Amino acid sequence: MGQTMKVGEGEITPYSRSTTVLFPGVSGGLVWNRPGGVIVKQSDGSEIELRIRDATRIAQITLLTIGLVGGLTAWLFLGRRNS
Amino acid sequence: MADKEIDLPDIDHAHTIVQETMSNLIDSADVTKVYGRPIKQGDVTVVPASENLTFMGFGVGAGGGESTGENSGVGTGGGGGGGGRTLSRPVAIIIVTPEGAYVEPVMDPTKVAMAAITAAGFMFGMMLRMVRRR
Numbered sequence: 001m002g003q004t005m006k007v008g009e010g011e012i013t014p015y016s017r018s019t020t021v022l023f024p025g026v027s028g029g030l031v032w033n034r035p036g037g038v039i040v041k042q043s044d045g046s047e048i049e050l051r052i053r054d055a056t057r058i059a060q061i062t063l064l065t066i067g068l069v070g071g072l073t074a075w076l077f078l079g080r081r082n083s
Numbered sequence: 084m085a086d087k088e089i090d091l092p093d094i095d096h097a098h099t100i101v102q103e104t105m106s107n108l109i110d111s112a113d114v115t116k117v118y119g120r121p122i123k124q125g126d127v128t129v130v131p132a133s134e135n136l137t138f139m140g141f142g143v144g145a146g147g148g149e150s151t152g153e154n155s156g157v158g159t160g161g162g163g164g165g166g167g168r169t170l171s172r173p174v175a176i177i178i179v180t181p182e183g184a185y186v187e188p189v190m191d192p193t194k195v196a197m198a199a200i201t202a203a204g205f206m207f208g209m210m211l212r213m214v215r216r217r
Contacts (some may be wrong), residue, residue: 067202
């Protein structure tokens, strides 16, 4: 959870997701920090959660999946027809 | 073989530096690294959000040897190295207005175009392979 910020009459609290991998046997590792979302507390006391979606990553994964599935489908159907 | 002990170079200092750097790496897993400072313009506040990937690796070593031949002698050596990189990319912008808050995603057209070209290339390559077999 991040620091709560007062914005207007409400408050927002951002939170993030973090993945830490330490390579066993060697001195090394990686840390992957990405935004998770924001909890918005409105002036009437109600809270809503806004999830942050990585549009670029979703588009990348979708396109690469389409390419992989399309290529494998072509290989399966055209390959069978040829044989 | 001589029973003489070989004094290896002291690499404790290098190990300490590596451990401190690794500790700093682990500490970097923090929410403050993801969200930027809020920018206020009139009634509107904007908070940038980004994704950060940091990776690094180190190696430190020391060794020594002794020659018992005609030109006998003792030699020692030590060394170390490391490398790392941080990749950062904007993911979204949180916009807070008096009417409410919403999240505006940030799209990277270059990365999306590269993925599209890769996918199209894979499909084209598979189809070309099938056509050539005929």
